[in-house]
Amino acid sequence: MNRNVLSRRVLAGVALAALALTGCGSNDNSTEPGGSGGDSAYANLSGALNASGASFPDAYYQEVIEEFKGVASNVTVTYNATGSGTGKKQFGEGLVDFAGTDSLVKDTDGVTADSFLYVPTVAAPITVSYNLQGVDKLQLSAETLAKIFQTDIKTWDDAAIKADNPGVELPNTPIVVAHRSDGSGTTNNFTKYLAAAAGSTWKLGSGDTVAWPASTQGGEKNTGVAQIVKQTNGAVGYVDLSDAKATQLTFAAIKNKDGQFVAPSIEGTTAGLEGAAIEADLSYNPLDAAGASAYPITAPTFIIVKTSYGDAAKAELVKGFLTYLLNEGQELAPEIDFAPLPASLKEKALAQVEKIQG
Known part of the structure; x- marks a missing residue:
């Protein structure tokens, strides 16, 4: 569990205990809406939700699920981080109530058009993480990054990497490229970024899976x-x-x-979101956004839900959980290294949730 979240829970518990002690001698028998069951908006919900999908937002979803228990104690929400590809497939097969995905639905995912809605949840940076003894600072342009990941560049002291890092002593260490072995929205967004920012330098295309060179390693x-x-x-x-x-x-x-080297951060992600165009279905693309402080590999993530569940109680459960995620849950996002939605997009997402039918 995130330490900041844990600290907040401890403080909240102390505060509740103090309030309880203060009220022991009171003759005021009034209660707040919702009573001991939690927030009145969620306390009457009951049942179970089963979901799967993207591992990219898993830390955020798990924290929201844990917090949701405090206001909806009769609801069980399970999210299994299988990867976006598997999540979309399981959603299309009716095996889960909703799915997490960082990539958009395609015909090959087995999800029928007009049977689902996108609900944006948070955004976060995709880091280019590395392990290179003696080098704790590194900067890379899109063209150099493309050459590294398609193995055109094979050692860390390559001239292109040196050009991005003047004055940095780079070793003659072989580069080992690590990528996702499963169908992944993270792969989709990373390769979409390279296709957009590196142009014709990037040869491998984009998608939940791509044909990585044989010398690379999958995880x-x-x-x-x-x-x-x-x-x-x-x-x-x-x-x-x-x-x-x-x-x-x-x-x-x-x-x-804008030609600036920017490290991944929530601030850089938020800057990247500001210029993103939002489509009518609420899909959006903040990759390679303009702005001096924008982190260029900023990825969106979505939950896909059914337009109609054929079950009023199930629809209310889905709507209740997503309403919590888009309201109270957004406050958790920065503590777990995710950026909350801009206010305008959040309101559109809440309106999207209201479209869900029983």
Whole structure:
């Protein structure tokens, strides 16, 4: 559990205990709406929700689920971080109530058009994490990054990397590229960024999976890529900020559209969100956004829900949980290295949730 969140819970518990003691001698028998069951907006909900999908936002979703228990004690929410590809497939097969995805739904995902809605939740940076003894600061342009990940550049002292890092002593260490082995929205966004920012330099295309060179190494989920980088001198991989920090990885600053090298951060992510165009279905793309302080590999993430559940109680559960996530849950985001939605997009997401039918 995130330390900031834990500290907040401890303080909240102390405050509640103090209030309880203060009220012992009171003759005021009035109660707040919702009573002991928690917030009146959620206390009457009851049942179970089962979901799967993207590992990119998993730390955030798990924290929201834990907090949701405090206001909806009769609801059980389970989210299994299987990767975006598997999540979309399971959603299409009716095996889960909703799915997390960092990439948009395609015909090949088995999800029927007009049967689902996108609900944006948070955004976060995809780090370029590396393990290179003696080098604790590194900056990379999109063109150099593209050459590294398609293995055109094979050692860390390559001229292109040196050009991005004047004055830095780089070793002649072989580069080991780590990537996702499963269908992944993180892969989709990372490769979409390279396609947009590196242009014709990037040869591998984009998608939940791409044909990585045979010499590269695959890891399952963001945590699997993080472990390869952690354990291998010379390794480099793309990992969400939350998992990169949890694994104590070092990550590079990336050259943005304005020519500035920017390290991954919540502030840089928020700056990247400001210029993103929002489509009518609430999908949006903040990758390679303009702005001097924008982190260029800023990725969105979504929950996909059914337009109609054929079950009023199930629909109310989904709506209740997502309403909590988009309201109270947004306050948790920065503490777990995610950026909350801009206010205008949050309101549109809440309106999207209200479209869900029983």
